[in-house]
Amino acid sequence: MPDRRVRIHTVETLSDDWYLLRKTTFDYLRRDGSWQTQTRETYDRGNGATILLYNRARRSVILIRQFRFPTYGNGHDGFLIETAAGLLDQASPEERIKAEVEEETGYRVAAVHKVFEAFMSPGSVTERLYFFVAEYEPGARAGEGGGLAAEGEDIEVLELPLEQALQMVADGRIVDGKTIMLLQYAQLHLLPPPLPRKESMMILIAGPYRSGSGDDPALMAANVAAMEAYALPLYEAGHMPVLGEWLALPLLKLAGSTRPGDAAFERIFHAHATRLLGSCDAVLRVGGASVGADAMADTARRLGLPVYHTLAEIDGARAS
Numbered sequence: 001m002p003d004r005r006v007r008i009h010t011v012e013t014l015s016d017d018w019y020l021l022r023k024t025t026f027d028y029l030r031r032d033g034s035w036q037t038q039t040r041e042t043y044d045r046g047n048g049a050t051i052l053l054y055n056r057a058r059r060s061v062i063l064i065r066q067f068r069f070p071t072y073g074n075g076h077d078g079f080l081i082e083t084a085a086g087l088l089d090q091a092s093p094e095e096r097i098k099a100e101v102e103e104e105t106g107y108r109v110a111a112v113h114k115v116f117e118a119f120m121s122p123g124s125v126t127e128r129l130y131f132f133v134a135e136y137e138p139g140a141r142a143g144e145g146g147g148l149a150a151e152g153e154d155i156e157v158l159e160l161p162l163e164q165a166l167q168m169v170a171d172g173r174i175v176d177g178k179t180i181m182l183l184q185y186a187q188l189h190l191l192p193p194p195l196p197r198k199e200s201m202m203i204l205i206a207g208p209y210r211s212g213s214g215d216d217p218a219l220m221a222a223n224v225a226a227m228e229a230y231a232l233p234l235y236e237a238g239h240m241p242v243l244g245e246w247l248a249l250p251l252l253k254l255a256g257s258t259r260p261g262d263a264a265f266e267r268i269f270h271a272h273a274t275r276l277l278g279s280c281d282a283v284l285r286v287g288g289a290s291v292g293a294d295a296m297a298d299t300a301r302r303l304g305l306p307v308y309h310t311l312a313e314i315d316g317a318r319a320s
Helices: 093-105 160-170 176-189 219-226 229-237 244-254 263-277 291-302
Strands: 004-017 019-030 035-044 050-054 060-067 079-082 084-087 112-119 128-137 157-159 200-205 240-243 281-283
Touching: 004 035, 050 093, 060 093, 060 176, 079 093, 079 176, 084 093, 093 128, 112 176, 112 240, 128 200, 128 244, 157 160, 176 229, 200 219, 200 263, 200 291, 219 240, 229 240, 244 263, 263 281, 263 291, 281 291
Parallel strands: 050 128, 200 240, 200 281
Antiparallel strands: 004 019, 019 035, 050 060, 050 084, 060 079, 060 157, 112 128
16 A cells, blocks of 8 residues: 555554564544544564365375364364464575475476466465466376474375365365465466267367378378277267368378478478367377377367267267
């Protein structure tokens, strides 16, 4: 607030034990032009950061459970389910939250993404909280987590499906404000609910094309044939199968491509498949290792589309 609206008279320290509690008397210029003397107590514990770890493939999140005495004193059992968080202690929000999340959950993340800042209790607490998200991989867990016993931390690490965590908000098992905010952010922006399954779907069949072929035309043709083997069962089940190769290869010829990996190929092949995916309702990921096919599946999940791995998962489809 600009200084012209506030005139501070006295600042009294009430407590400087764990954190700093002050009592301030000041004059406040009201909108009608009159000055009003007010007294407020403010609790200064520094600024903090919190983070939600999520995994797209599992549609899961990492939360923690720990004892919070102030909630115990207000009629709660004291055990809150939360996102990992901590005070900055003179570090940058990014540096602090990376260290804090590993300390509390055991997960090590290389990159974090800041989504917003918020004052959580502006009527009395000065803290500004920085909110982050980061994708975790199960294999990236460097330790057990649990926090620091010397600081009284006794933290249980929870891996939950996002839908279950949101239901826990609805039924009151999760009541921590920062956690509710980040779970809702994840629902809106990170892990949106899958679109309702259509009775008849356009399904992109994604599998290896160049992978394992050494760019041998015969082996690449065999990879296409392996994907095409899924097309007729999908069609007979009432769906519309499509391969990116069916449309991309003629375009590559028109663009002057003479071999896989040349400039025209790199410009069109995967970009075309990604564009095609925007018109599809689902992906059937088949075959072995393929960076391109995995990228299509990841893009589909970000769009909220289902990703299948067998015909048995798809209504009406049976292997021929």
